[in-house]
Amino acid sequence: MTGTTLVTARERALAVLGGDPDDATLRRYLHGIPGVDAVGLEQRAAALGTRSVKTSSKAWALDRIISLIDLTTLEGADTPGKVRSLVAKAQNPDPADPATPRVAAVCVYGDMVPYAVEALGAAHGDPDDGGISVAAVATAFPSGRSSLDIKLADTAEAVAAGADEIDMVIDRGAFLAGRYGLVFDQIAAVKDACRRPDGTSASLKVILETGELVTYDNVRRASWLSILAGGDFIKTSTGKVQPAATLPVTLLMLEVVRDWHRLTGHKVGVKPAGGIRTSKDAIKYLVTVAETVGEEWLVPHLFRFGASSLLNDVLLQRQKLASGHYSGADYVTID
Amino acid sequence: MSFLEYAPAPESRAILSLRDRYGLFIDGEFVDGRGTPFQTISPANEERIAEIASANAEDVADAVAAARRAYERVWSKMSGRDRGKYLFRIARLVQERARELAVAESLDNGKPIKESRDVDVPLVAAWFFYYAGWADKLDHAGLGADPRALGVAGQVIPWNFPLLMLAWKIAPALAAGNTVVLKPAETTPLTALLFAEILQQAELPAGVVNIVTGAGETGAALVAADVDKVAFTGSTGVGRAIAKQVAGTQKKVTLELGGKAANIVFDDAPIDQAIEGIVNGIFFNQGHVCCAGSRLLVQESIHDEVVDRLKQRLSTLRLGDPLDKNTDIGAINSAAQLARIRELSDVGVAEGAERWSAPCELPAEGFWFAPTIFTGVETSHRIAREEVFGPVLSVLSFRTPQEAIAKANNTPYGLSAGIWSDKGSRILAVADQLRAGVIWANTFNRFDPASPFGGYKESGYGREGGRHGLGAYLAPAASRSARAARAVEASAAPAAKTRPAAKADAEAKPAPAKRSRRTSKSAEKGAAK
Numbered sequence: 001m002t003g004t005t006l007v008t009a010r011e012r013a014l015a016v017l018g019g020d021p022d023d024a025t026l027r028r029y030l031h032g033i034p035g036v037d038a039v040g041l042e043q044r045a046a047a048l049g050t051r052s053v054k055t056s057s058k059a060w061a062l063d064r065i066i067s068l069i070d071l072t073t074l075e076g077a078d079t080p081g082k083v084r085s086l087v088a089k090a091q092n093p094d095p096a097d098p099a100t101p102r103v104a105a106v107c108v109y110g111d112m113v114p115y116a117v118e119a120l121g122a123a124h125g126d127p128d129d130g131g132i133s134v135a136a137v138a139t140a141f142p143s144g145r146s147s148l149d150i151k152l153a154d155t156a157e158a159v160a161a162g163a164d165e166i167d168m169v170i171d172r173g174a175f176l177a178g179r180y181g182l183v184f185d186q187i188a189a190v191k192d193a194c195r196r197p198d199g200t201s202a203s204l205k206v207i208l209e210t211g212e213l214v215t216y217d218n219v220r221r222a223s224w225l226s227i228l229a230g231g232d233f234i235k236t237s238t239g240k241v242q243p244a245a246t247l248p249v250t251l252l253m254l255e256v257v258r259d260w261h262r263l264t265g266h267k268v269g270v271k272p273a274g275g276i277r278t279s280k281d282a283i284k285y286l287v288t289v290a291e292t293v294g295e296e297w298l299v300p301h302l303f304r305f306g307a308s309s310l311l312n313d314v315l316l317q318r319q320k321l322a323s324g325h326y327s328g329a330d331y332v333t334i335d
Numbered sequence: 336m337s338f339l340e341y342a343p344a345p346e347s348r349a350i351l352s353l354r355d356r357y358g359l360f361i362d363g364e365f366v367d368g369r370g371t372p373f374q375t376i377s378p379a380n381e382e383r384i385a386e387i388a389s390a391n392a393e394d395v396a397d398a399v400a401a402a403r404r405a406y407e408r409v410w411s412k413m414s415g416r417d418r419g420k421y422l423f424r425i426a427r428l429v430q431e432r433a434r435e436l437a438v439a440e441s442l443d444n445g446k447p448i449k450e451s452r453d454v455d456v457p458l459v460a461a462w463f464f465y466y467a468g469w470a471d472k473l474d475h476a477g478l479g480a481d482p483r484a485l486g487v488a489g490q491v492i493p494w495n496f497p498l499l500m501l502a503w504k505i506a507p508a509l510a511a512g513n514t515v516v517l518k519p520a521e522t523t524p525l526t527a528l529l530f531a532e533i534l535q536q537a538e539l540p541a542g543v544v545n546i547v548t549g550a551g552e553t554g555a556a557l558v559a560a561d562v563d564k565v566a567f568t569g570s571t572g573v574g575r576a577i578a579k580q581v582a583g584t585q586k587k588v589t590l591e592l593g594g595k596a597a598n599i600v601f602d603d604a605p606i607d608q609a610i611e612g613i614v615n616g617i618f619f620n621q622g623h624v625c626c627a628g629s630r631l632l633v634q635e636s637i638h639d640e641v642v643d644r645l646k647q648r649l650s651t652l653r654l655g656d657p658l659d660k661n662t663d664i665g666a667i668n669s670a671a672q673l674a675r676i677r678e679l680s681d682v683g684v685a686e687g688a689e690r691w692s693a694p695c696e697l698p699a700e701g702f703w704f705a706p707t708i709f710t711g712v713e714t715s716h717r718i719a720r721e722e723v724f725g726p727v728l729s730v731l732s733f734r735t736p737q738e739a740i741a742k743a744n745n746t747p748y749g750l751s752a753g754i755w756s757d758k759g760s761r762i763l764a765v766a767d768q769l770r771a772g773v774i775w776a777n778t779f780n781r782f783d784p785a786s787p788f789g790g791y792k793e794s795g796y797g798r799e800g801g802r803h804g805l806g807a808y809l810a811p812a813a814s815r816s817a818r819a820a821r822a823v824e825a826s827a828a829p830a831a832k833t834r835p836a837a838k839a840d841a842e843a844k845p846a847p848a849k850r851s852r853r854t855s856k857s858a859e860k861g862a863a864k
Binding site: 035040055064286291298 | 337338339340341342343344449453603604605606607608609611612651660661757777778
């Protein structure tokens with residue numbers, strides 16, 4: 001996967017901002033963006049949630065959801081065995097139906113990357129080409145409370161171990177204190193640390209942790225900030241803080257991505273993560289993406305679900321659609 | 336396959352069991368009408384739904400007589416608490432039969448099922464629940480203790496929200512102790528007749544609500560009949576005729592008429608929500624909304640961006656089968672209304688405004704009009720002044736808040752307005768100067784039974800909804816009804832002469848055995864004397 005290089009990202013940011021990305025310039029820019037009306041945003045999200053996706057549309061949606069999942073395990077108890085199990089599930093989600101698509105990526109802690117890469121073997125690759133990526137959370141995930149050096153080392157180590165995607169967390173404390181320049185610089189530095197010796201770069205997902213930013217205005221500003229600093233994806237949450245992904249927050253982030261595309265012609269991805277457990281919910285997200293930024297965003301390099309239990313619910317729904325009756329938890333595998 | 340071309344998701348019609356012919360609902364029964372029956376059709380495909388009876392003047396007189404009997408013998412003698420029980424029962428039945436009502440409404444009116452399902456029918460239930468709660472609390476309606484009902488209310492409603500307008504009319508009238516003769520619109524009688532079945536199911540005493548279907552003549556006959564109150568929602572032209580017709584009589588009148596609402600978008604507006612609000616303001620219910628935000632006033636500095644975003648958003652609207660759960664824009668209600676929308680749109684082009692219509696395929700059968708925006712509209716254009724009552728938005732620009740206010744108020748109407756700004760102080764200051772009955776801030780077309788609704792200027796008079804809406808169906812205890820006064824003069828009842836006016840009224844309206852304990856005690860004392 002090739003992300004945009006830092007040089008072009010920085011140049012783009014400078015052109016948009018009209019100055020260096022320091023606290024004052026960023027504040028002027030981010031606070032000049034139109035506000036968000038919470039009631040209106042939530043109404044719009046609720047309205048999108050009422051779309052009725054049936055029959056052939058539902059079949060397409062279920063398959064597409066699977067191919068957009070970052071199958072995730074982020075536990076203190078993770079072991080190489082657990083990661084191998086996860087990878088096996090990622091490659092062959094439904095043993096009863098080999099036509100089931102593969103997920104986009106497996107998402108693990110940095111020290112688990114080598115096991116994931118090894119377990120994937122030949123299946124390791126770009127999900128847009130049918131492979132499965134390895135995503136690693138980094139930068140002192142989930143709190144982000146450590147020095148920049150440690151965050152960069154964390155990132156570089158995961159990339160060196162074969163991670164294709166880095167899920168970093170922003171420094172929410174710095175953001176809430178108004179130190180936008182610091183947040184920008186850290187994202188840019190992590191982006192730099194994503195580079196490989198051969199000149200390619202791991203894709204960078206920037207986790208805003210919207211549950212800690214609390215207001216929609218903050219989410220919108222953090223989204224702009226992360227994109228300006230060079231993030232390839234903006235991601236809602238770590239999954240460790242409640243609320244995690246919600247439909248209104250994801251809609252808002254998609255609106256930012258749409259506006260950024262209008263402004264620069266550059267496409268950035270969105271990843272809602274945490275709390276999306278049912279097919280019904282996931283379909284609402286697909287609808288929201290398609291009706292906000294367009295259907296062309298429903299591809300692995302522009303949209304992902306960060307999820308674990310979602311996959312099995314989608315598989316159950318998929319089996320139901322094929323057979324006409326519901327099976328049960330024993331007909332899908334645990335990972 | 337394109338995901339956005341969602342597979343058809345039609346709501347089933349199986350839940351509806353319609354009769355082939357519907358009579359008039361008079362005195363608790365369906366009876367034949369003496370006028371020439373007419374067909375009600377689905378505007379989405381022009382298919383016949385059912386044959387509907389037409390009420391002539393005699394039928395209307397029968398209905399009013401039934402309402403009068405029910406008022407004098409039953410409803411006016413019933414306690415507020417018991418009236419409330421009937422209203423609660425109706426509200427619950429509406430909820431129980433919500434899906435059926437929503438399907439019928441979309442079938443007969445052409446509005447998308449998601450609107451009838453998520454907006455119209457829930458609001459209908461909410462209106463009955465709300466006024467059910469008022470029925471035994473009329474002492475607090477703002478007219479002093481023991482306000483009295485007016486008697487028989489003649490109500491004429493439009494076709495844009497058939498069942499909701501019925502609820503707006505019937506719920507407060509019954510809560511206040513009136514009985515009702517209601518005439519639904521000619522093109523949308525279906526849900527009113529299903530509602531009549533609900534009234535039978537609720538065992539509402541016969542004659543308390545009567546429903547007479549028919550065209551304009553039926554409505555005119557109702558206004559002319561022996562009713563104590565006329566309530567009308569519809570066009571300003573008809574409203575004016577009604578006002579003339581009842582002038583000089585003792586009939587009380589409320590009119591809820593047309594509008595040409597300004598939706599004002601300031602440059603600091605929450606832009607994505609403003610776009611949604613503009614869309615909801617004018618394209619909700621195909622623009623068949625009297626309070627629709629049909630004049631968009633955009634600050635010049637963001638005009639082009641707003642228009643761009645609006646066009647992009649409109650391109651995602653789905654027009655088609657009203658019964659499909661994913662339809663955003665349904666059918667225009669009638670051929671006549673479609674002709675009117677086309678005519679005014681052509682005028683807009685002739686006047687020099689730039690027309691843009693969303694790229695959507697219109698079905699071959701039925702009445703359809705694509706969502707349309709006119710830019711470059713000036714205040715002198717007819718499309719900026721006349722009510723189109725369709726999915727047509729006129730976009731004008733302004734430079735300062737003063738100019739926005741002046742342009743917004745420069746209309747013969749004054750029903751509603753919208754303001755979009757992130758700045759609270761500006762919203763309050765502008766709202767203060769807008770001459771409109773309802774002003775929405777950072778939202779549009781939101782309704783709640785607790786909120787009064789009504790217009791300034793040619794948008795009508797009187798308020799519906801909330802405590803104010805009760806006032807339209809009540810009079811202070813001290814005032815004697817015209818009917819009571821006549822009765823007193825005619826019979827020269829000795830009791831009336833020896834008692835104070837309030838007591839005379841209590842007698843004319845026998846035994847209002849409701850009210851709070853305090854007032855009923857004093858009534859007993861009065862009787863003991």
